[in-house]
Amino acid sequence: MVNLAKLLILSLIQGLSEFLPVSSSGHLVIVSHILRFTENQLAWTVAFHAGTLLSIAAFFRKDLAKILFSVLPFKKETREERKEQSKLLGLILLATVPGAAVGLIFYEFFSNLFQNIQLVALALFINGCWLIICQRVSSRKGAAVDLKNFGWRQALLIGCGQAAALIPGISRAGATIGCGYLCGLKKELAFKFAFLLAVPSTLGAIALSFNKLNCPIILLCFSILFTALVGYLALEILSQVIKKDSLNYFAFYCWAVSLWIYFFVNRM
Numbered sequence: 001m002v003n004l005a006k007l008l009i010l011s012l013i014q015g016l017s018e019f020l021p022v023s024s025s026g027h028l029v030i031v032s033h034i035l036r037f038t039e040n041q042l043a044w045t046v047a048f049h050a051g052t053l054l055s056i057a058a059f060f061r062k063d064l065a066k067i068l069f070s071v072l073p074f075k076k077e078t079r080e081e082r083k084e085q086s087k088l089l090g091l092i093l094l095a096t097v098p099g100a101a102v103g104l105i106f107y108e109f110f111s112n113l114f115q116n117i118q119l120v121a122l123a124l125f126i127n128g129c130w131l132i133i134c135q136r137v138s139s140r141k142g143a144a145v146d147l148k149n150f151g152w153r154q155a156l157l158i159g160c161g162q163a164a165a166l167i168p169g170i171s172r173a174g175a176t177i178g179c180g181y182l183c184g185l186k187k188e189l190a191f192k193f194a195f196l197l198a199v200p201s202t203l204g205a206i207a208l209s210f211n212k213l214n215c216p217i218i219l220l221c222f223s224i225l226f227t228a229l230v231g232y233l234a235l236e237i238l239s240q241v242i243k244k245d246s247l248n249y250f251a252f253y254c255w256a257v258s259l260w261i262y263f264f265v266n267r268m
Contacts, residue, residue, distance in 0.1 A: 004219070006035050011223050014048040015230025019055070019195070019238055021131055021174030021250045022257075024048075026120045029168050030261060033117055047220050051227025053202045056195050058228070059235045063192060064199075084147060092193070094152055095159035096200045102163040110166045121261035123169025128254035130170075134178035135247045138187070145184040150193075154183040162197060172198065173238070174250070191242045195235070 013031050018024035028048075057064060070085035103110065113119055145154070161175035173194060180190025241247065 007219065007223055008226065009035065011048065011051065011226040012230055015051065015055070015227040016234045017171075018048075018052045019173055019231055019234035021127070021171040021177065021238075021247060022254055023120075023124060023127060023165075023169050023171040023174070024052075025114070025165075026124055026127075026169035026171075029114055029117060029120050030257075047223040048227050049202050049206050051224040052231045053199065053206070054224065054228035055231030055235060056198055056202075058232055060192065060196060063196060067196075087150075088147060088193075088196075091150060091152070091155040092197050092200065095155040095162065095193075095197050096204075098156065098159040099163040099166065099201055100204060103166055106166075114168050117261060119167070120169040121258045123167050124254045124261070125258040127169060127171050127174055128251035128258070130178055131174055131247045131251040131254070134174075134181040135245065135251075138181035139245065144186065145189070146186055147189060150185065150189070154180075154185070157183060158193065158197065162201065171254075174247075177242070177247075187242050187245075191239060 010028060010031060013027045014024050017027040066081070066085045067089050070082045070089060158176050158179040161179035162172055164170050165172035165175045176194035176197060177190050180193060181187070183190075185193070241249075
C-alpha cells in the first residue's frame with residue numbers, strides 16, 4: 001500500500017523541482033532513496049509528468065491557444081500572427097527531436113542511471129556550474145534575439161540541452177533556458193520556449209508508460225492535481241527569477257545539495 005505522506009512529499013518535490021532549474025529527476029532519486037519509496041515508481045512518475053503538464057497548460061494557456069489557432073482553420077488571428085505562431089510550433093517540434101531520439105535509442109542506459117545516486121551528486125554540481133556560466137554569458141552579451149530572428153540552429157541547440165537533461169541531476173529547465181541564453185534569446189522568449197518545448201516531450205513520456213499504470217485511481221488523481229498546483233507556483237517563481245537575473249541562487253543550491261549527497265546521503 002502506498003504511503004500517502006511519501007506520495008505527498010514526492011509530488012511536492014516534483015512540482016517544485018520540475019520547473020525550477022534544480023532537476024526534478026535528481027531530487028526524486030534522492031528523496032526516493034531516503035524514504036525507501038519503491039512502490040510502482042513508474043506509475044507515480046507518469047502521474048507527476050501529467051501534473052506538471054497541467055501546470056504548463058494553465059500557465060501558458062494563452063500561448064498554447066495562439067499556437068493551436070495557427071494550425072486550425074479559424075480566422076481569429078491575422079496572417080502575420082498565424083505565420084509567427086506556426087514558426088514557433090515548427091521550432092518546438094524541431095527542438096523535440098534530439099531528446100526524443102536519444103531517449104528512445106538509449107532508454108535502458110538512462111533508466112539505469114536513476115539507480116546511481118553518486119552520479120546525481122556529480123550532475124547537480126555540473127548543473128550549478130552551467131547556470132553560473134549561462135547567467136554570466138547572458139549578462140555580458142545581452143539578450144536581443146526575438147522570435148523573428150529565432151532560427152533552426154538555435155532550436156536544435158536548445159533541443160540538445162533537453163536531451164542532456166535525461167541525465168538525473170541535470171535540470172531540463174536549466175539546460176533549455178541556459179541554451180536559450182547562450183543563443184542570445186530574449187529572457188522571456190527563452191523562458192517561454194523552454195516550457196512550451198516540454199509539452200510534446202512530456203506527452204511522449206506519458207504515452208510510452210501509460211499502459212503500464214497499476215495503482216489506485218484516487219491516489220493517482222490526487223498526485224496529479226497536487227503536483228499541478230505546486231508546479232504552477234514554481235512557474236510563477238521562476239518567471240520572476242528570470243526577470244531579476246537570479247539564476248545564481250539556484251547554482252549555489254545545486255552545489256549544496258551535491259555536497260550533501262556525497263557526504264551524507266550516499267552513506268545511508
